[in-house]
Amino acid sequence: MDSRQLHKIDLNLLVALQALLEERNVSRAAQRLHITQPAMSKTLSRLRELFGDTLFTRSNRGMQPTPRARELEQALPAILADIGRLVSGSDFDPWAYTGEVVLALSEYVGMALLPPLIQRLHEQAPRLSIRTITRVENQLEQLAAGNLDFAIHIAQAHYADEFQVHAIGGxxxxxxxxxxxxxxxxxxxxxxxxxxxxxxxxxxxxxxxxxxxxxxxxxxxxxxxxxxxxxxxxxxxxxxxxxxxxxxxxxxxxxxxxxxxxxxxxxxxxxxxxxxxEYMLVMHERCAGSPLHQWLWRQIIATLESLERAA
CATH class of the missing domain: 3.40.190.10 (Periplasmic binding protein-like II)
Structure with missing residues (x-):
């Protein structure tokens, strides 16, 4: 990817192009985007410069897209949709998720927790990969660095505000x-x-x-x-x-x-x-906005609570 080309692109231009392609009229496209007609005309000039093509020609039937504009018309909706998902985040579907999560925990805890947890995850997120690590030092630092997603360990004397913690019993x-x-x-x-x-x-x-x-x-x-x-x-x-x-x-x-x-x-x-x-479930604040991590956090706690009820 040539970033030198990307830095020239104003995403608002692509939104304006989409409106022009759908309306085939400068005035209606301007009204749709809540800008003036002169501003939309200026935007069209910038689009022509960006793509090196006139994009639209005038005729008795109104504005007609050029072959280059028709190519853009086919690709632009998907591109804008992808950008929208990139910004807002897509809906999390456990069943379809295919990534990996790394969990640090001792074998003591793993022997009791992992069998029911893995069964629960397999039923709800069969494509999810779980990697457990039983021997890792400085777990809080590893969580902050992104090398771990979760840790279950003996409660430490202090946790900084950047960590989300949940007491899971002793x-x-x-x-x-x-x-x-x-x-x-x-x-x-x-x-x-x-x-x-x-x-x-x-x-x-x-x-x-x-x-x-x-x-x-x-x-x-x-x-x-x-x-x-x-x-x-x-x-x-x-x-x-x-x-x-x-x-x-x-x-x-x-x-x-x-x-x-x-x-x-x-x-x-x-x-x-x-x-x-006393044991703690720990996650770093970098995962606070992740639907995957918040969902998995709830699954771990639910599994632990079910073990407690069974005991």
Whole structure:
């Protein structure tokens, strides 16, 4: 595209040309556009200069379009309609939409949310592509930069006004172990936990999270001489749980996915280690005017609410 040609075009000229083509009369075209006849005559002169063609000739039957004007008459309505849609935005049709949306969320959340959400979206927007990212740092910056469309994460201590946020609830932590683990018998205490190795699953932006707690639980979960496994793959962690004496501190809601959590049970954290993690759905203000993003925002919230009711 040669932008040097485009900068010469006044879109009002194309609107005036459309009126002239339809009215075949300068006076009527001027009345239609609420301008004077001399102004419309001057506009016609500018159109002739722009297209290098007389566009109209006079005859006993009025103004007759030239072959070049007839070519323009065929193409102009669609062009003006496209410009109108470009400016005002077209009506959003989920069923016909074919783009991609990028969502950042932890595997903890994804295990519970994604199956019902993807089913809902498939029924309403079958051509929509969803790409999830489970490991991404500085999520607020990524949202602002346009690299992410949505994020679901542990609530952070502060959100700037440029972010649209929605609290989606919290979850108390639990000690996840295999069904026949020794910890399933008797009270769970810090002293007993210290006898078993711990699994730590990666959580994005944990250092920016706002944890509501009564003690420094994250530091107390692991004893200095206690073995550990750190991984960013939740399914790997669950498989290790099923086959070893490791334990995993995590949200109890994760066990709602019965297939993934088969053979695993949730035990209460020690009483003095009570804390909760609040989760947020976040979107940047750049998407505030996007029908797609506003629609998908509502679908995510509706899915989360349905999960809550089912629980």
């Amino acid at each position: 979850s108390p932590p639990a000690v996840l172990v295999r069904r026949d683990h020794p910890l399933t018998h008797g009270e769970v205490t810090w002293e007993r936990l210290a006898n078993y190795p711990v699994i730590r699953v990666y959580i994005s932006d944990l250092d920016q999270a706002e944890l509501v707690r009564s003690s420094d639980t994250f530091n107390r979960v692991r004893h200095p001489q206690q073995g550990s496994l750190e991984t960013s793959h939740l399914m790997t962690a669950l498989e290790v749980l099923r086959n070893t004496d490791y334990f995993l501190p995590g949200p109890a809601y994760m066990l709602r996915n019965e297939a993934a959590a088969e053979g695993i049970v949730a035990l209460p954290m020690p009483e003095d280690g009570d804390y909760s993690m």
